[in-house]
Amino acid sequence: MHFWKKTLTILTVGFWLASCESYVDKIDEIDPTAPVDAPIPALLTATEVNYQGVMEGELARLAGMWSGYFTGSDRQYVALQNYNTVSADFDGAWGNIYAGVIKNTRLLRQKGQAAGNRSVQGVAKIIEAHTIGMTAALWGDVPFSQASNLAQFPNPTYDNQTAVYAAAQTLLTEAIADLGTGQGSLTGDYMFGGGRTFWISAANTLKAKFFLHQGQYQQAINFANNGIKNPGLNLFGYHDNEYQKTYNLYYSFLTYDRAGYMTAEGAYAVKLLDPGDRLTRNNSKTNEAARLNWYYQQGLNTFSVEPNVLSARETGFSWGVAADGSEDGFFAADAPFPLVTFEENQLILAESKARLGQTEAALADLNLLRSFYNTGGFIPEGWLGAGIRYAPYVLADFQSGGIENRAGLRSAEQALLLEILEERYITLYGQIEAFNDIRRTGNALRIPANVGNQIPRRFLYSQAEINANSSAPRPTPDLFAPTAIFR
Incomplete structure (x- = not known):
């Protein structure tokens, strides 16, 4: 190793025993102290925070360990490094995706429609498309068309992976049109500061990403040509220096x-x-x-x-x-x-x-x-x-x-x-994407497996989801069962 060595001294003032992204049981029970509604700016900010957490949090760490970026070195992370995982390990991430992001983006879209605010509808659709597209990439068939509507669909069906990708593309197409109208305020958008053209570029790059996933290369080129063409237009999740509030999630976890x-x-x-x-x-x-x-x-x-x-x-x-x-x-x-x-x-x-x-x-x-x-x-x-x-x-x-x-x-x-x-x-x-690349290319780079001779082909369905949703696949696929798109 030819590293420049630095020293970091960490004084542990507290130890967060719960997962960084814990799943909350009984989420639908009424809490008289909790707000029953929120204005669009507050909801937009909260939705972006949850979206950032899904992309940057425990899913990214696990994907990174299984992609050769990181090494599980202590406690349960040694087991995860060695592919010893169970469905309950994915409860938190699954809950964050559906309760933290999808439920909120759909509420944002409803509020935006009622207010005649097409811009906020567009941003909500981009966040929802990116989140559900990556969810389908990681799990295969997932709830989408009936998701986050417990009253009408207590056991939401699992849409097949290809259909979810198509739905994500539709959302992105609609988002580009919505933002192109310039209608409505994006107050509360801390990621791009209300920059509609920035969001449109990001939507085109996401369309290109999902076409690449499916091997539709000319379509990927077509949309990447309208995607993010300048590093100054990058979509980032931003951070500051408050523990359990604004830290970079990797930093918080690692230190x-x-x-x-x-x-x-x-x-x-x-x-x-x-x-x-x-x-x-x-x-x-x-x-x-x-x-x-x-x-x-x-x-x-x-x-x-x-x-x-x-x-x-x-x-x-x-x-x-x-x-x-x-x-x-x-x-x-x-x-x-990023x-x-x-x-x-x-x-x-x-x-x-x-x-x-x-x-x-x-x-x-x-x-x-x-x-x-x-x-x-x-x-x-x-x-x-x-x-x-x-x-x-x-x-x-x-x-x-x-x-x-x-x-x-x-x-x-x-x-x-x-x-x-x-x-x-x-x-x-x-980022999560390396794990997608390994699976969609047949591990063309020959990234070595941590154990045995193959890298996992998917994440496990949440145990809470299996227990609560009669539509969940049975028997549930194991880690090494490929998804339809990444065979």
Whole structure:
């Protein structure tokens, strides 16, 4: 390892025993102290918070452990690392998806319609589409058309995975039209500050993502062409410095809630980034040392390699870190979390064109992203001294004997596609999407399984859902049963 070592001292002032995203039993019981209604701005803010939590929370951590980003190192995370999990482990995430996001987006849509506010309807549809699309990606068939309407549908049916993807696409199409009208206020939108064109770009990138999932590459290109084309337009989940309120969820988990439970010791992504490892992706045109140090550090909360949570702004808990934030980690306390980005949009274009045989165009899209990285991208300035280089590739680099195909065991087209997939893997660090990529590509990158010879093919249905919904699949599929789309 050639890490720049920093030291992070954590004083544990409290230990949160419940899951970061706990599922609340008896959620439908009347609480006389709870509000019975909320104005659109407050509901929009709350819905965005819940949406961010689904994308950034426990699902992302588990997907990351099963994708080679992280390592379960203590207590129940050792079991999860080794694929020892049960349906009850997914109760919290399932509840957050349906009670925290889908129920709220539908209420927002109703309120927006009643108020003649098409803009808020559009944002609600984007959040709902992204959430349910990823839910279908992770579980396969899921409730959607009858979901979150207990009075009318106490046992909501499970729509098949393809139908849910189609429904997500319809929501995104409607959202683009809604936002295009400019009707209504987006007060309460902390993600894009009410920027309708930003949301429209994100919706197009999400449409491209879901077409990519289904192998509809020309459609993916068509919508990515209208997607996020500038890193300044990225959709992030934003954070600040209050524990159990505004912390980056990875930071909270790794430094307060479950310190030491999840590290990155032996993680595959670390090996790819490390210039000194035999598996390194570094070459004469690529120096990943800066990104390695931004993503990972050694000896923060444990003696292992860990996700980088260095955080200058949390006064009193971080030592030896530049006070200006120039050495903050990817998972700093106030670090924004990527939800829909320019980087992913460029890689959707590159992969889709490569798969359609548009080799030169695919390479141009990859190089456009590399040119952004070569300026430092989002890596804090303090890490750039470790080494950074993303020179443009040429087709010869992927031909037999080239730096990306030295052994000549594949065609130039195949070598380029693998480089694009590997760039997706490194770029989408910490996000759920890597787990989707592994399954939809047949693990083209050969990410090693944690146990045995295969990586799980889905998440387990929630035990609470199985117990309460007679429509839940029976028998329930196990971890290694592929979904219809990702076979």
